[in-house]
Amino acid sequence: MGQLKLIKKAKAGDKKAFEKLLSLYSDRLYRTAFLYTGNREDALDIVQETAYKAFLAIKQLKENKYFLTWLTRILIYTAYDLKKKQKKDIPYEYISDLPSNKNERTDEHIDLVRAINELQDNQRDAIILFYYHDLPIKEVAKIMGIPKNTVKTYLQRGKKQLKNTLKGVGYSEGKVI
Incomplete structure (x- = not known):
């Protein structure tokens, strides 16, 4: 069944259709949540809370084609809410749990996740959405609610900061993102 049909059914109150939609995007949601939290348990909590909030608000989705963006x-807002509640440093002991499509060494992955979490919130959002989710700048701008040129600025500044941060832990100049 097509995604747009599932979205229409979910908006009409079909719980099974909503569950199918969530299962389509569950890995992507988990990876994103993990990048914000740094541990498996909090990432799963964020995904669960996101699913709950989305289920309650599905009828407010205006354009069905932007379901994933929505x-x-x-x-992202749920992740920020959790971080505000916790107000603590991100523990990195579960970093190896992050599912990745790339075969990276664990220590490099830990350094990269730490460096990403040191970025300003807007830069981190842009980097995660653009590089981890391979979203076009237009889509990143829509998710973040900012102009495309601002996204480009955040990406440029974020990459520069990541290069500077990771250069200190042994990354070569061309190896960062």
Whole structure:
């Protein structure tokens, strides 16, 4: 069944259709949540809370084709809410749990996640959405609710900071993102 049909059914109150939609995007949601939290348990909590909030608000989705954008935005706000509640440094002991499509060494992955978490919030959001989710700048701008040129600025500044941070832990100049 097509995604747009599932979205229409979910908006009409079909719980099974909503569950299918969530299962389509569950890995992506988890990876994004993990990048914000740094541990498995909090990432799963964020995904669960996102699913709950999205289920309650699905009828407010205006354009069905932007379901994933809408869902990702809910996830980001939920991650920020959790971080505000915790007000603590991100523990990195579960870093190896992050599912990755790339075969990276664990220590490099830990350094990269730490460096990403040191970025300003807007830069981190842009980097995660653009590089981890391979979203076009237009889509990143829509999720973040900012102009495309601002996204480009955040990406440029974020990459520069990541290069500076990771240069200190042994990354070569061309190896960062």
